[in-house]
Amino acid sequence: MDHSLLRLGIDLGGTKIEAVLLDGAGSVVWKKRNPSPRNDYSATLSALEALVIEARRAVNAAAKCSIGIGIPGSLSPADGRVRNANSIWLNGQPLQDDLQTLLGQTVRIANDANCLAVSEAADGAAKGFRSVFAVILGTGVGGAHLIDGQLVVGANGLAGEWGHVPMPWMRPDEFDQTRCWCSRPGCIETFLSGPALVREFNARSAQSAGSVQDILRLAKTGHADAEIIIERFHDRLARALAMVINIIDPEVIVLGGGLSNIESIYSEIPQRWARWTFSDIPPITRLRPAMHGDASGVRGAAWL
Ligand SMILES: [Zn+2]
Structure with missing residues (x-):
């Protein structure tokens, strides 16, 4: 398996965190769904880190898959911190910086509705x-x-x-x-x-x-x-x-x-x-x- 083509996607929802690892062809290699920690930013960070570690372990990859995360909010263009999230404990937090430090690699973060739009326009209902x-x-x-x-x-x-x-x-x-x-x-x-x-x-x-x-x-x-x-x-x-x-x-x-x-x-x-x-x-x-x-x-x- 060519790990350079693996993409890990995580959907951080208000009630669940879902993760999926796709290969270069878009097929699901691994997936997992966990409950979302509520009202606790550091628990949310830990839950995300644990999922990434599990995904890497599942395919024997150290840090070779790209990581994208959909969140119920967006990153402020002013300082990169989370804003407008209905999971309000994320607001004002440097989620991207914290995850990149924890995981030692680039992490892309986008609004969950944007992720939905991109996915459905690419090969779905749109x-x-x-x-x-x-x-x-x-x-x-x-x-x-x-x-x-x-x-x-x-x-x-x-x-x-x-x-x-x-x-x-x-x-x-x-x-x-x-x-x-x-x-x-x-x-x-x-x-x-x-x-x-x-x-x-x-x-x-x-x-x-x-x-x-x-x-x-x-x-x-x-x-x-x-x-x-x-x-x-x-x-x-x-x-x-x-x-x-x-x-x-x-x-x-x-x-x-x-x-x-x-x-x-x-x-x-x-x-x-x-x-x-x-x-x-x-x-x-x-x-x-x-x-x-x-x-x-x-x-x-x-x-x-
Ligand atoms: Zn409102």
Whole structure:
């Protein structure tokens, strides 16, 4: 095996850290999924270091594979420290410097939605499209814009930060939502993230849900509160994506992250978003789940 071609990709999520080692042809040589340490930066560093050591050991490579990491935030263009991460214990930390010191090699770090966009445009659900908007719906909510295979970074490195604009066309009962961790009121993330759905369900139901899967299971059995939460999720996602179409008008929107597995999205949203788009005809924008599913972010990280 030619170790010089091995690429290690790591997706540092809010609930799990996923790692995949790809060979030169993009085939998976090794993979691993661990829970994410929460509220602890040094534990996060240790968990990342342990995964890299394990990956190197798995292929008998000392430090020969490239390392790319997708994070739920970005590196500040000012000082290279993490900013805008919904895993807020990462914010302000010199993650790239610390990992490079720990691991003794170059580490590339990018936003997780950017990794998703790159991966899906390369050989996934967005292949062949010139304008792509990729969305992460998970513990956090983020987006990325890609044109002709190139990420649009933006003058401030903020392009695609869709999770932290206000929910458009708010309904009267939506003005009192919980304030976002980013300190602003009404962010899309406070409506469409996994924790947001669980919080809203638990606030209205006598039954309690620990995850979005619990809510989906209850909705299937006709549980009224669970059905309301899923209905609201459809309505809000349609509005939030219609705004993206009004501004960027992408050819395809690709969804990744845990909530992108909710199958009803792909029939419900395109029926609903026409009402909010500024057009005389329904949008022809495609809405697709990430072809590489949960693994898309981690594959994109490996390609960094
Ligand atoms: Zn926010």
